[in-house]
Amino acid sequence: MQGKGSLRTGAKIAMDIFLRTVAVIVEVGILAVIAYVILRGVALTAFDLGISAKYRKAIMMALLAAGTLVVVFFLAHLFTWYPAVS
């Protein structure tokens, strides 16, 4: 009986981890899209405001780095804080 109970608990924990991972990925996806759109908006606005096109590559690289940092932060933050799915 104990063995069966442990099995059930193990399966439950595995399912929780799986669902929690899926939930975090979905959430990070949403946050990454928000970050992407904001940063693309910043780039478009920067060029609208008169920044020369020759800085395009540098600006895009800087924004890409910022975007990556944001996504890494959200991943770490959500894995630390996200509730268990049960």
Next chain:
Amino acid sequence: MSLREIFWAGQILYLNEIFLPVIIGALIFFPLLFAVAGLGYWRRARLWKLGQPEDRSDNWWRRLRTTLAVAIANIRIIRGQELFPGIMHAFIFGGTALLVLGKIVRLFSYLTGIANPPQAVYLYASLVSEIGAIAIVIGGLMAVYRRYISRPERLDTKPDDTLIFIWVGIVILTGLMAKGYRIAAGDVTPSDWPMWSPAGYLLSHIFPTFLTVIKNDILVWHRALIHTVPAMVLLGYIWINRSRLQHILLAPVNVFFRSLRPKGALSPVDFENTELFGVSKIEEFNWKQLMDLDACVRCGRCQDACPAFASGKKLNPKQVIQDLKDHLYGVYPVPFSTTPTESREDMIIKAVTEEVLWDCTTCRACQEACPIYIEHVDKIIDMRRNLAMERSQFPDTVQQALQSLQARSHPFRGTTATRTQWTEGLDVKIMAEDSHVDLLYWVGCSSALDERNMKIARAMAKILKAAGINFGILGDEESCCGDPARRIGDEYSFQTICQQNIEILKGYNVKKILTTCPHGYNSLKHEYPQFGGNFEVVHHTEFIADLLRSGKLKLKKPLGRKAAYHDSCYLGRYNDIYEAPRDILKTVNGGENTELARNRSRGFCCGGGGGHMWLEEEPGQRVNENRVEQVIEAGVNVVATACPYCMTMFEDGIKAREMEEKLLARDLCELVAEALEEE
């Protein structure tokens, strides 16, 4: 205590301690957004003000009514042929209105207290917001389907269009998520919650929650913020005037300042007080024409409507507006500066190109299709004026037509006919011999001088005689009405001709003029008054329809042919005469008319307007052959016209398609005259 009260007692923490600070933060952020908005629109307004003056301050009430009809009721956006995009827009617009309404009620509930939860006002506001959000999602999905899956040719997608889709999607989704999480994290949920918050309640079922209140608070904070940040930045993004969403503000303003001149009247050039003969630099357009460039949302309806574009020509009305806009911002590249760049390109030759300008038949299909009253034709004519009067750059055949106009008072080079040749055997009064008439028949160059179209004039004279009308013609004193010169851009010739004609007409004390040509009708009715020529002008379709209706004209036999009426642009779109020609055709045939696929305000041009009667077209790009194809598809034996230009274009098109045996082109007055004769 009811379940709802228990629920809200728990929720008060979220509302007061989480959402209230977020809202206060947003309110502090708002002035910054408005400042950015102000700067953005100020930048644009400064550029518009560089344009020439134009008074559009009259008829405020009429302007306001049109603006509300377009902006609120979406008139001109939802149309029979534009049902999918129209409904899509209505969903997005209506959804946004509901969403904002619900949010405003809830925002002010904190100040007034009357709408605070769990009161019914709050619940209704919640429901209204959710219905709005669902409507935006439906409309948004329709838009995504259209832009990325069905992809009609007229739509062009830029990176900011895609960003806007994602951004709005995220704002709506995260808004619903924030609400769903609050429901999920509450200890109890009122049983009627699905009714007041259907989408939020549905989402609440998929959210994991903590067992402790503190951790749940943190997660609600997180969700409230991920909703608020993109929402705020979205607002900034819109206000900064970057995306096509700027039409939320610019489109109503553009509609408000639309032209209230008669549709067929071009603005005159004041030769005594101006040094500008047409437009060659972007600042030489008037301020409203510059505003048009910013207001355009690139919906592409004008492109779909344009017969020149459909026939494979270079002209694309949407592209003309976009090219002019790019040129404007190329000449003034520095934000907030009104100092033009030193090396600007030639706007007509480089930005728009001559070929594009001469492709336009001035049929006005683009303007009729535009939901926000952008004025394409005026801009094209203004640029043609520069080509004609400043640079003397025309296609050869146009130049010959204008030379003929100056030398012989008509544009038909090579004809040996006289103005009265068509009257042989008809005993028609000439005004110089007897001016005691009730009606002056303005025959027009085409009906007087073109061998085929003389039949139109003869048929009209027979009808007038049959109805017992005392009429006369000017004969050799009649000259061109000036329409070809004006549409080609030779405003100087037009004004000279116009003033001479007015003098002659006033000399005979003419009160009422009948025309068989919609171009003459339009000029005499709408453009001659600009120079003091005020006459009652009637087109033969209206006149004959009245005669038939009143019984003054009785037909002897119905023709019983399978016929369709082709709408002349200058009669239909320019003067809204759609019913009279159809009434005549119905009476003449004794049965129902067949309608062409493109009819009435969507009618397809014959290809003869805007000076195109005198322009050579490339084979394979001929507008008239396209129109003949459409008539053939309708399966009729007769195409009825009410314009001698259309007649010429149809005769040529039918010959080119070798359909002379199966398809006849007839003016309505020819059909009526035929039906008057004994069997």
